[in-house]
Structures are given as C-alpha cells and as structure tokens.
Amino acid sequence: MSYALGCLGLAALLGGLGVLAAMVVGYVLDGPVLRSSSASTSAMALAPSQPLIVGRMPGPDDVLLLALLRGGVRAVAETLLVGALSAGWLRHQGTSYSILHDVEARDRGQAVFQRHAADPLLSLGQAMHRSALELEPGLLLRAEGGGLWRPTDRRLLLRAIGTGGALTAVLLSLAWMRVMTTEALAAFALVAFVVVAVSHELTKALTARHRQAHAMLTWLDEVCGSLRDDVQNGRERDPHRVSLVAALDGLEGTHWVGTALNVRLESHDAGSLRAQN
Amino acid sequence: MIPSPSPTSRAKNAQTVLALLPAAVRHRVEELLAAVNQALGRHLVSVVVYGSAVRGGFTHRSDVDLILVIDDDDALLLRRLADPLAIGRAAARIDCLILKDSEIPRAADVFPILYDDVRACHTVLFGGDPFAELVVHTEHRRLRVEQELRDARIRLRRLVVDTAVDDVGLSVGVDHLLKQIRAPLASLLRLHDIVTPDDLITVLDVIGKRLQVDTIPLTQKAASSLPAAIALGTVLDAAIDDVDELDTSRTVT
Secondary structure, three states: OHHHHHHHHHHHHHHHHHHHHHHHHHHHHHOOOOOOOOOOHHHHOOOOOOOOOOOOOOOHHHHHHHHHHHHHHHHHHHHHHHHHHHHOOEEEEOOEEEEEOOOOOOOHHHHHHHHHHOOOOOOHHHHHHHHHHHHHHHHHHHHHHOOOOOOHHHHHHHHHHHHHHHHHHHHHHHHHOOOOOHHHHHHHHHHHHHHHHHHHHHHHHHOOOOHHHHHHHHHHHHHOHHHHHHHHOOOOOOHHHHHHHHHHHOHHHOHHHHOOOOOOOOOOOOOOEEEEO | OOOOOOHHHHHHHHHHHHHHOOHHHHHHHHHHHHHHHHHHHHHEEEEEEEOHHHHOOOOOOOOEEEEEEEOOOOHHHHHOOHHHHHHHHHHHOEEEEEEEOOHHHHOOOOOHHHHHHHHHOEEEEEEOOOOOOOOOOHHHHHHHHHHHHHHHHHHHHHHHHHOOOOHHHHHHHHHHHHHHHHHHHHHHHHHOOOOOOOOHHHHHHHHHHHHOOOOHHHHOOOOOHHHHHHHHHHHHHHHHHHHHOOOOOOOOO
16 A cells, blocks of 8 residues: 555656646746746846836837737727827717828837728728737737747647656556555546646646736736826826726726727727828 | 935935835835936935925825936936836836936026925935025026916917817816926915915915915816816916016025
C-alpha cells in the first residue's frame, strides 16, 4: 500500500512539474513584456517608448488594442464610435448621424472608420463593425508581438506540455509499480484521473489566451478611477482619454456619449448617415 | 510676502495636508512624489501642493494641484515624467505644473494671479519654498486680472454658441469658467484691499455684494445652466468694468 501511495505521490509531483514546465515555456515564448505585476514606483518611471506594460499609461495607438483584449471586435467598434464622437468628426442628433469631412482622423483606426462611415451603402453600425474587422488582424499581431495575446498554436503547445506531462507522469508511475492488487489499481486509477484533470485545468487557466492582458486591464481598472468618473460626468472630453475609458468599459463607461446613442451592431439598424462638408 | 516656514514646520505641514486627503488620493500623491523623485533625481528642486487640497473644500471630484520645480528642462528628462503624471491624473486627478526654478521670480510680472493664489495657501512637500521671496507688483496684478476676466468673457460667449444643443456641455463649461475666474476675482478683491477667504463661494459672494450683481444662480447646483451662464456674463462684465477703472497708482505688493 505504501508502495502504491509513493507512486501516486510521484505521479502528482511529476504532474505538477508538467504544469510548471508549461508556465516556464509560456513565459519564455511570450517575451519579457508583462513581468512587472504592480504599479510600482520603478514601473511608473519607465521610459514612455516602451511597449504596453503595467505601469505605463496607454497611448492613443494602444486604445483599440486594449478594447480588443477586453471585449473583442465589438469593443473595438464601440471604441471607434466613441473616438469619432469625441473627436468631433461624427455627430449625432436624434437617430441620425452626420460626418464632418473637414475634421481629420487622428489615427489609423479613426481613418479606417471614417472611410467606412463615408460609404453611403453602410449604416453606422455596419461601418463600425467593418472597421473593427479590418483592424482586428493588425491589432492581434501587435498583441502577439507584445506578449499580450497567445496565438492558438502556442496555447495548444503549452496545454500539451502541461496535461501531457501529467499523463506521462501517471503512466510512468504505473509502469514503475511492478506488482499491484486489483484494489490498489482501482484506487490508483481514480487518483491518477484526478491528477491529470487538475493538471489539465491548471494548465488551461495558466495558458489562457490573454492571461497577461488581464493583468494589464486589471491595473488600468485600478488607476483610471478618476478618469472614468470625469468621462462619465462629461468633465473629461479629450478624445484619447474618452476613448481609453470606452476601451475599458464600453459605451456604458462613456455615459455622456452612450446614452445619446442607440447603436445596435447586431441588427445594423443604427441611424442613417449623412455627410456634411 | 509670506514668510518661509522652518524645515520642521514644513514637514509637519506636509504631513497634515496629506493626512486630510482621502486615503486613495494620499496614496497616489505619495506614489507620484516617489516616482518623480526617482525620475528627476537631483534635478527636482521642490514640490508644492496648493489649491483646495490645502485651502480646504477638497471633494472627491477636486483636482490635486501640484507644482514641480526643476532646475533643468531637458526634453529627455521631462519625458521621464510622462507615466507618473499620466497615472496620477487618471487615478486621482493630480494636476502638475512644471516650473523651472530660475523662471519663477522672473515670471512674477506675467503670472501674478497664479503666484498670489499659490502664496496665499500652499504647502511644500519636497525641497525648499520657491515662492518665499517673490515680489508681485500691483499694476502687473491688475493687468493680469483684466486679461483673465476678458479671456473668460470671450470664452463664455463661444461656450454659449457651441453648446446650443448640449446642456451638459454648457453646465460643465460654466463650472470650468467659474473655477478659472476664482483666483482673478480674489486678486481683484485684493486690489481693493479686501481680504477674504479665497474659496469660490466666498469670493463670488463678496464680489457680488461689491459689484451689486446677482451671483445666486452661480452657486445653486440645481439651477439650469443657461441662467448660470447669463449670471456669469453679468458678473464678468461688472468685474471687467471695475478692474478697468481701477486706480493703479499704488505700487505696494
């Protein structure tokens, strides 16, 4: 019996090592981006030229990326809308929206949205959705490059290392047990199942698609309290800062814009667009 | 002239002022101080806090007004402040003015209202007091008061036009302008040798009585924004006339 328990302990230990190996490999493959996990003083003093990282406030180019990480294409579309309204090139009155062509887009995302919004065949909701879809691949590439987004093949590799490691450990332990009664084998099978299942779940949690982005979004949630309040009550109207709050909270976070709109992406029935020169 | 406190009393003042702030804001101010210190090193001369955080009346929506005094404004050095200042602003509305130590006395002719406001109520959080030896001349003060009030009057006209269908925007704008003219109106009272607490409500009340204009729509939070904008215009017109006709033969600071 003690021999069987020893084998089970060994299986659990090796299974844990499998999870650990998955974490280490993920850490190396993801690159050295999000290793500062708190807004420490040293992180705050980092040079602004560094990539999106905990401790550095996102620049205008980072806002859509944050939106994508938080809420996917829909969040990007909503952030584009809020950015356009706060920049002033898109205006709403009732259920209709007008484009002011003499206001230049401030960044590529807004330029793409401006182009789609000017298409007379598209509703506002369709223009938002198409713009977000067009921007998505580039944003994903940036996220992957910055270690904020794990591509599918990397996630599968890490899961294979974690769960496969645990499974191998169990099989090795079983092979090591040269003599085993039927009762011991049943008990071993049960515990081995638990070891593999726990390892699988742990690996899954630790190798989630955007686990590192989660740390970034959590930190931003923490430091943007006053900004969020200022945008909600209309005190802050700078397009970049308003867009940042929209990226973090969606339309609900930008009360002064959101309540005035009735944009439904799914039904594409947002009000008609008309151009103004 | 406000005498410079001793280093010991300065430290006590700083601790007292910080202790009066909400814990979350205090934490952010302390974090910002540490980050700025680390970013600037020996180039950080002093840090001063002023405004409602010192004067009183600080609310959960108030700004924390800081002045960072540096001895070198090299662009690369300033860039190091980008993240600490952006985080401080987003997290706790910490608003930093960056001044160079050598420019403070030389700018007294063009920033008399700011300096009056700071000198009236400030606390040194780090280093020495850069405003202790300042001299502000009355004529500079009068000219600046007139300029600020006229600027606010022009902005108010444009605000009323731009917010024709945006009542929230008008309300926010009027609120912003009121905060902007608090210090000039307090300086105007000082030009009349009227010494009064310089919080917005008191200043509006005293100026309203002196100029015989109704300031009640400006102090009633529930009032709609258009009457407030009209009342603000009336106050500004009266104050501009007053400062324009002021005898500035006196030269005492």
